[in-house]
Structure formats: structure tokens, C-alpha cells
Amino acid sequence: MASSHEESTHPTPAVYAKIAVTLALITAAEVAILYIDSLRGLIIPIFVVMSTIKFAMVAMFYMHLKFDNKLFTLFFVSGLALATGVIFALLILFGALGEGRYGSPEVVSAEIGHGSDTHSTDHGHKETSKNGETSADHATGAKSDHADTKADIASKDSSTTSTTTIEIGTKGDQLFFDQEKMSGKAGDHITVKLVNSAGAQQHNWVLVPAGPARLEIATAGMTAATTGWVPNDDRIVAHTELINPGESGGVTFQVPSEGAYEFVCTFPGHSFTMFGAFEITQ
Amino acid sequence: MANITENTGHETTTGLDHRKLLIWAFLGSECMFFGSLIATYLVYYGQGTPGTPTPLQVLDIPTTSTSTFVLLMSSFMMVMSYNAISKGNVKNFRIWIMCTAILGATFLGFQFYEFREFAVHYGLTPRTNLFGTTFFTTTGFHGAHVTVGVIWLVSLFLYSYRGDLTKDHGLMVDIAALYWHFVDVVWIVIFTLVYLIPVGVSGGT
Numbered sequence: 001m002a003s004s005h006e007e008s009t010h011p012t013p014a015v016y017a018k019i020a021v022t023l024a025l026i027t028a029a030e031v032a033i034l035y036i037d038s039l040r041g042l043i044i045p046i047f048v049v050m051s052t053i054k055f056a057m058v059a060m061f062y063m064h065l066k067f068d069n070k071l072f073t074l075f076f077v078s079g080l081a082l083a084t085g086v087i088f089a090l091l092i093l094f095g096a097l098g099e100g101r102y103g104s105p106e107v108v109s110a111e112i113g114h115g116s117d118t119h120s121t122d123h124g125h126k127e128t129s130k131n132g133e134t135s136a137d138h139a140t141g142a143k144s145d146h147a148d149t150k151a152d153i154a155s156k157d158s159s160t161t162s163t164t165t166i167e168i169g170t171k172g173d174q175l176f177f178d179q180e181k182m183s184g185k186a187g188d189h190i191t192v193k194l195v196n197s198a199g200a201q202q203h204n205w206v207l208v209p210a211g212p213a214r215l216e217i218a219t220a221g222m223t224a225a226t227t228g229w230v231p232n233d234d235r236i237v238a239h240t241e242l243i244n245p246g247e248s249g250g251v252t253f254q255v256p257s258e259g260a261y262e263f264v265c266t267f268p269g270h271s272f273t274m275f276g277a278f279e280i281t282q
Numbered sequence: 283m284a285n286i287t288e289n290t291g292h293e294t295t296t297g298l299d300h301r302k303l304l305i306w307a308f309l310g311s312e313c314m315f316f317g318s319l320i321a322t323y324l325v326y327y328g329q330g331t332p333g334t335p336t337p338l339q340v341l342d343i344p345t346t347s348t349s350t351f352v353l354l355m356s357s358f359m360m361v362m363s364y365n366a367i368s369k370g371n372v373k374n375f376r377i378w379i380m381c382t383a384i385l386g387a388t389f390l391g392f393q394f395y396e397f398r399e400f401a402v403h404y405g406l407t408p409r410t411n412l413f414g415t416t417f418f419t420t421t422g423f424h425g426a427h428v429t430v431g432v433i434w435l436v437s438l439f440l441y442s443y444r445g446d447l448t449k450d451h452g453l454m455v456d457i458a459a460l461y462w463h464f465v466d467v468v469w470i471v472i473f474t475l476v477y478l479i480p481v482g483v484s485g486g487t
Contacts, residue, residue, distance in 0.1 A: 016358060016362060016365070017358070020358035023354045027347060027350055028351075030478055033482070043478075044482075047479050048474070051474035054470045055467045055470050058470070059467060062361045062463045063464070069298055072298075075307050080310070080313045082313070082314050082317070083314045083316065087320060090318075090321040091324060094325040273329055
């Protein structure tokens with residue numbers, strides 16, 4: 001029954017001590033590297049390698065995996081591999097491996113351009129049945145730009161005044177808007193046009209009061225499938241329809257005279273990353 | 283020399299003690315548990331509500347490096363206590379395992395200080411923003427693991443006074459040690475992914 005020879009092959013206290021010193025030195029080196037500006041660009045690979053070495057030393061020697069039955073290693077490494085897979089899968093899914101994610105966030109102000117007359121009409125028609133219909137249309141890929149078609153159908157109150165159109169997009173397939181900050185002049189009628197550049201995701205653009213309202217409205221929206229995930233909530237200032245991938249659509253509304261606002265995509269699960277500040281200028 | 287794993291009085295088909303297999307299967311699943319917590323932290327990194335504390339404002343690398351060092355050294359103490367018991371030296375075992383527990387408690391003290399600093403000084407709580415939520419959940423669960431570990435180690439220390447913790451019972455210490463080292467390696471990963479890399483990449487020193 002005594003098939004392995006664990007104890008006789010286990011390292012001596014001197015080996016354990018050497019490992020302890022090495023672990024301490026690597027940790028000290030990691031902290032030192034933080035303060036070396038010239039290594040800034042290589043910091044991720046350096047830290048990953050250094051912590052992997054520390055991890056492996058503890059697992060192999062302190063946890064005796066190097067000397068024990070390989071079945072133990074299999075159990076542990078399987079869990080480790082799955083965990084690593086989960087981390088990478090989530091990072092890729094949420095676009096967190098993209099450029100600049102860990103740098104200081106670049107705040108891009110909304111570019112305000114004067115919309116042409118054809119864009120100055122209202123797209124913000126809140127027709128739920130229409131919504132369902134158009135979604136079905138687009139599932140077949142038959143129509144390419146429903147926003148403009150809708151615009152023709154849905155022109156109403158703001159047709160008399162010339163409005164400003166602000167465009168906002170998505171970061172491709174990532175669950176982010178391409179702007180973290182937008183602004184509008186108090187009292188103005190403006191059109192916000194959402195250009196959905198995603199390949200598969202539907203998005204909307206909902207303007208809500210800043211603070212807890214964003215999360216509350218997004219949570220309520222999770223059960224509002226029939227209204228394009230937009231809940232019936234008086235606090236919502238304006239919202240676009242649910243925009244299909246590759247398409248665009250807008251909403252025209254009067255900018256509130258004061259207060260702090262945020263915009264958010266209320267498609268279930270998107271609100272955690274797809275939001276930004278809407279600033280009101282005087 | 284007697285093999286402690288197999289000197290426990292029952293035969294198994296693999297020739298390995300089931301308790302030891304169990305702890306490894308458990309640790310494998312713990313990898314996935316912490317993996318998902320860390321992934322969530324990374325995914326939501328930099329997604330805090332504007333105007334709330336950011337990682338760069340609150341993370342204190344010098345303090346956390348010190349607590350990391352403390353935890354690494356506790357692993358060394360742990361392996362020394364295992365070494366002592368497997369040689370039948372109960373006296374040394376008690377010294378080393380008590381040192382391990384004290385260092386573990388010291389680590390918890392650092393974490394308590396850090397959490398308190400975040401909450402009182404910076405107003406960062408799990409409810410403040412996504413950073414607070416994911417940070418406190420990840421490091422908090424690790425702290426809970428350390429707490430369980432400290433209780434486990436102190437229990438073994440007390441148990442040794444009953445006089446029946448001999449070298450034949452090395453497996454009891456072995457299993458506790460594996461858990462303790464695991465908590466240590468998880469911290470190695472958390473320290474790198476939660477503290478060092480985000481701060482390093484952003485030039486936050």
C-alpha cells in the first residue's frame with residue numbers, strides 16, 4: 001500500500017527557508033517595479049510572470065504537489081484552468097481587454113453638430129406594437145435603415161423648431177457607449193441619435209436623473225420586454241426605441257432646465273457598463 | 283519511513299487518503315470561486331459612477347505589500363509546523379503553528395485597517411460604486427477564508443494539548459496546511475490583479 005514516498009522526498013527546512021526568502025524578494029521587486037516609469041508598458045507581463053512564479057513555488061513545494069500523487073495536481077490544475085478560462089472569457093465578453101481600459105478614462109464630449117432638416121424630426125415615438133413589428137422585420141435582414149423610415153412616420157411636435165442633433169455610438173460589440181459624457185443646453189429641443197455599431201446586440205439610450213435612479217430604472221426595465229426594456233417610470237426624461245445592430249434611431253426632447261442626468265442602455269445587463277453623464281449647460 | 287498519508291488506518295482503491303483527495307477537489311473548486319470574483323472586479327474596473335472614489339485614489343500599495351509579505355511568511359511558518367509534526371516534534375509544531383496563526387491574524391488586522399480607511403476616510407463602501415462592490419466582495423471573501431484558517435490553526439494548536447496529535451496524525455495538519463497555502467496563493471493572485479496591475483498600468487504611484 002505504501003506506494004509513494006512522500007515524506008522521504010519532501011524538502012528540508014533549509015529549502016523551505018530559501019523559498020520564503022525568494023517569495024519575499026519577488027514581492028519586494030514587484031513593488032519596486034511599480035516605481036520604475038520606463039517599465040510602465042511591460043508591467044502586465046512582468047507582474048503576471050512574477051506572480052506565477054510565486055504561485056508555482058508555493059504550490060509545488062509548500063503544498064508538495066511536486067512530490068505528491070499526480071491526481072492531486074490534476075484536481076487543482078483543472079480548477080485553476082477553468083478559473084483562468086472564466087476570467088479571460090469575461091474580460092473578452094465585456095471588452096475589458098481593449099485599449100485604454102486601465103488607463104485614465106478619456107472623456108469625450110459629445111460632438112454637437114447642427115442636424116440637417118431631415119434629421120430634425122422626432123424619432124421618439126413610443127409605439128410598442130410598432131417596435132415589435134420592426135424587430136421582426138430586421139430579424140430577416142430585409143430593411144437596412146428603419147430609423148429614417150420611422151422618422152417619416154413619426155414626425156410630430158418638434159417639427160416647427162430647428163433642433164440640434166447629437167450622435168452617440170457604441171464601441172462596436174463592447175458593452176460601452178463611445179462617449180462617457182454628453183451635454184445639452186437647458187431648455188433646448190435636441191435630438192439624440194443612437195448609432196448602434198454592434199454586430200449582434202440591441203441597445204437603447206435612456207435619459208434618467210443621476211444617482212440611484214439609473215440602477216432602479218434599469219432594474220425595472222429588465223421586466224419591460226414589451227416596451228423595448230424601457231419601464232414605465234415618470235423619471236425617464238427621454239428614450240430611444242430599441243435599436244437593432246447596425247442601425248440607428250433617435251429621440252427628440254426638451255433638455256431639462258437644471259439637475260444632474262445620466263444616460264443608460266436599459267437592455268438587461270447592459271446598464272452596468274453602458275452609461276454616462278449628461279451635462280446641462282446654461 | 284512511514285508515509286503519513288497512508289498511515290491512517292483505511293485502505294482506498296486509489297491508495298490515497300480520501301480526506302486528502304477531498305481537500306484538493308475542494309481547493310480546485312475554490313479556484314473557480316475566486317476566479318469569478320476576480321474576473322468581475324476586472325470587468326467592472328474603471329466603471330465607477332463619476333464623482334465616487336476610484337481605485338487609484340484609495341489603494342495603498344505600501345501597506346498592502348506589507349500585509350502580503352506577512353501572509354507569505356505565514357505560509358513558511360505553516361510548512362515548518364507541518365515539517366515538525368511529521369517528525370513527531372510536537373513542541374516545535376506548537377511554536378510554528380502559533381506563529382502561523384499570529385501572522386494570519388496580523389494580515390486580518392491589516393485588512394480591517396484597510397477596509398476601515400476606505401469606508402471612513404474615503405467614503406467607499408460596497409454600496410458606493412462598482413469598484414466598492416467588487417473590491418469588498420473579492421477581498422472580503424478572501425479575508426473570510428483567512429479567518430476560517432486562523433480558527434482552524436488555533437484549533438489544531440489546542441488539540442495538540444490533548445496529547446493525541448502525534449506524527450501519525452500528520453494528515454490533520456497536512457490538510458489544514460494545504461488550505462492555508464491555498465489562501466496564500468489566492469492572495470498572490472489578488473495582490474497582482476486587484477492591486478499591482480491596475481495601479482501600475484495607470485501610473486498611480
